[in-house]
Amino acid sequence: MTETHLPKAYYDMLEELQTVDFVLVELNLYLDTHPDDLEALKQFNTFSKKSRELRDRFEEQFGPLDQFGHSYSSYPWKWNDTPWPWQV
Template sequence: MCRNDLLNQIRAIEFMTVDLNLYLNTHPEDRRAINEYNNYTRQLMMLKAEYERIYGPLTNFGYSQSQYPWRWINDPWPWEQDYWMEEC
């Protein structure tokens, strides 16, 4: 899977977790929604781990561990590249 596809999957799953989180704030006893939230959260964690293993950290300041050498300073950062222009 190319970098662009992986980032798009991460964005889509993050959207679902945020949406379900907001829903669960007003429907805290909806078991189906909780199960969906947990499922999407697991998927998101796996996708982020895969991305960081291949391309480096998505976030900094204690949210991601670093490999050697320190990769946070490698360009481009996730928000700086035109991924929609990249081909796989």
């Protein structure tokens, strides 16, 4: 694989998305044992919305993040373009 130089914004956005998704994992685990915690549920929904917005913005600039129909691809098919997010 050849080394690809990506803009700093790529890494910054990916790190922000990973941070938000980590919060979602933690809130998900908490809500599994505290399903009646309204404040935690509100936080989960807020971070869920933020995650979707970050994904949409990232994909608009840099291409798809997820496969199997979870991300749209522009024409031509973008999954041939590397690096993929898990490679950086």
